[in-house]
Amino acid sequence: MRYLLLFIFAFQSHAQISDFDHIDFSKADQMASMCKNEGLDNMPKLVYNLTSNLDTDVEQFRAIYMWVCHNIANDYTLYLKNKRKRNKFKNDSTKLRVWNENFKKVVFKKLLKQERTICTGYAYIIQELAKLANLDCEIVHGYGKTSMTNINELDPPNHSWNAIKLNEKWYLCDPTWASGIPDPETNFFKFEYNNGYFLSNPRLFIVNHFPLDKKWTLLENENHTFEEFLDAPILYGKAYTNLKEHAKPKQMHHLLQKNEKVQFKYELIKAIDTKSVSFLIDNGFNNIKTAPNSVHLENRFLILEHQFDTNGFYDVHLYIGDDLISTYTFKVKS
Amino acid sequence: MKKQTFKKITLLLGIMMFSALFSNSIFAQSKVEATTSKAQQNLIVKGKVTDDKGALPGVNVVLKGSKVGAVTDENGEFTFPQSLSSGDVLVFSYLGYNKQNITIDAQTTYINLLMSDNVIEIMGAPSTDKPYKSKRSH
Numbered sequence: 001m002r003y004l005l006l007f008i009f010a011f012q013s014h015a016q017i018s019d020f021d022h023i024d025f026s027k028a029d030q031m032a033s034m035c036k037n038e039g040l041d042n043m044p045k046l047v048y049n050l051t052s053n054l055d056t057d058v059e060q061f062r063a064i065y066m067w068v069c070h071n072i073a074n075d076y077t078l079y080l081k082n083k084r085k086r087n088k089f090k091n092d093s094t095k096l097r098v099w100n101e102n103f104k105k106v107v108f109k110k111l112l113k114q115e116r117t118i119c120t121g122y123a124y125i126i127q128e129l130a131k132l133a134n135l136d137c138e139i140v141h142g143y144g145k146t147s148m149t150n151i152n153e154l155d156p157p158n159h160s161w162n163a164i165k166l167n168e169k170w171y172l173c174d175p176t177w178a179s180g181i182p183d184p185e186t187n188f189f190k191f192e193y194n195n196g197y198f199l200s201n202p203r204l205f206i207v208n209h210f211p212l213d214k215k216w217t218l219l220e221n222e223n224h225t226f227e228e229f230l231d232a233p234i235l236y237g238k239a240y241t242n243l244k245e246h247a248k249p250k251q252m253h254h255l256l257q258k259n260e261k262v263q264f265k266y267e268l269i270k271a272i273d274t275k276s277v278s279f280l281i282d283n284g285f286n287n288i289k290t291a292p293n294s295v296h297l298e299n300r301f302l303i304l305e306h307q308f309d310t311n312g313f314y315d316v317h318l319y320i321g322d323d324l325i326s327t328y329t330f331k332v333k334s
Numbered sequence: 335m336k337k338q339t340f341k342k343i344t345l346l347l348g349i350m351m352f353s354a355l356f357s358n359s360i361f362a363q364s365k366v367e368a369t370t371s372k373a374q375q376n377l378i379v380k381g382k383v384t385d386d387k388g389a390l391p392g393v394n395v396v397l398k399g400s401k402v403g404a405v406t407d408e409n410g411e412f413t414f415p416q417s418l419s420s421g422d423v424l425v426f427s428y429l430g431y432n433k434q435n436i437t438i439d440a441q442t443t444y445i446n447l448l449m450s451d452n453v454i455e456i457m458g459a460p461s462t463d464k465p466y467k468s469k470r471s472h
Contacts, residue, residue, distance in 0.1 A: 043427050044396035044403060052401075079460055108430040124452075131433055132425070144459040147466035159459040177461035194461075234466050284470050315468050327466040 015169045015218060016244075017199035020058050028059040032066035040112055040125065047132040057135055058166045064129045065198060069179040072122060073189040078110065079182075083158070090156050122175040123160040136165035142211035143226075144177070147234050147327065161209060163216055164199075170218055171199040174209065177237060196240025203245045208235045238323035244269050244300070249328065258311060258334040264292070264304040264318070271297075272320055277304065282315040289319075308332040375419040377438060381445030383410045383426060390428065390449060398423040398435070418442075 038046050051060040089096040123139040130137035144159030161174040178197035182189045202218040210229040233252045248265035274295045281288050292304040318325040383393045389410030396403035404412040422438045431449045
């Protein structure tokens with residue numbers, strides 16, 4: 001009976017970082033920081049220095065991933081230039097291919113000389129370094145959704161990330177978003193490592209990562225559509241350090257009656273103080289920080305309820321402490 | 335009862351000692367084999383790496399599983415700094431190109447390698463922690 005339960009449990013849990021709770025990554029992280037001054041001009045040597053003292057595949061991959069996230073800067077100017085051209089040529093496959101061919105050379109040159117890139121560059125370098133360590137790693141192309149993504153423009157695909165095979169199981173990670181945040185005004189890239197994108201829970205990942213090839217959702221028995229993805233709420237980086245899963249609501253935009261109750265449900269990574277949960281509500285004129293009408297914890301689930309007593313249109317941002325988690329909009333009518 | 339445990343321990347120790355003896359002799363054998371085969375093969379390997387446009391400088395050539403390696407010069411040429419034996423694998427890598435493994439055999443002295451571009455699509459959406467703001471008509 002015990003084995004049956006164990007089997008069922010193993011079968012239901014998705015590949016994610018908690019599979020490696022027994023592994024201490026501090027040695028791998030130390031390897032990555034020891035290689036700080038090494039460049040990409042000698043990748044085999046870099047990989048050797050990163051991984052030769054580490055025993056398990058997951059630690060070796062961790063060292064590679066940490067090195068990339070801490071040493072490769074995201075180039076926002078390059079991103080904007082590419083976005084403009086890709087949109088311009090989206091209906092002309094020949095021109096798009098020529099652009100891509102030339103742009104690729106620029107990207108690799110920048111990566112090699114300045115250690116700056118955009119997300120395909122991150123995903124690519126992770127894959128190359130992992131391959132040199134004899135790890136099975138894939139680039140996943142698809143759509144990434146942030147607060148700055150214009151949903152109506154989400155064609156062609158705009159993002160790439162990685163899948164890595166460890167102990168015969170595939171896992172997801174997003175080195176681009178893990179490395180930091182470029183300031184859209186100054187284009188200055190700020191390294192700010194976010195550990196939540198390392199071997200993330202596929203159920204959280206699907207909310208803002210939609211792969212072109214559906215097998216990379218890693219959710220074999222579930223059908224997820226592109227429409228669902230477009231309709232989903234906006235998640236921020238901090239969602240990945242606080243949540244295992246975003247269960248409810250599934251939509252970003254809501255139409256409510258005055259005083260109609262709306263419910264939110266999240267699975268948490270760690271226990272939190274219910275008093276730290278707040279909404280920042282923007283009614284178009286000002287921002288008001290307020291506690292949801294009801295906040296309670298059920299095991300690892302955080303359940304919130306809220307009602308709006310005034311008509312209006314609200315952007316509602318969920319915070320846990322100072323961490324911005326997600327955004328929804330509510331149109332409230334009487 | 336006590337006697338039996340003692341017997342068991344002795345037996346166990348005996349097995350361990352015996353197997354240690356046995357495994358050691360195997361190890362010694364294989365070691366001898368390795369040195370003789372190495373003595374027979376002292377291959378100095380040179381080569382040239384190109385792509386469809388010509389010589390490819392800056393390519394890393396590394397002995398698999400080590401950090402011993404060479405980098406191709408402006409003519410795409412290299413001389414491997416250490417003598418190799420057959421069965422050794424050289425890994426050729428360069429950013430933007432497909433990695434290639436070449437296994438050395440007893441006849442290898444010069445490697446002519448054509449490397450091909452990695453076909454990849456370039457895209458990128460950076461992360462942001464800027465809160466979403468609805469477009470409002472007023």
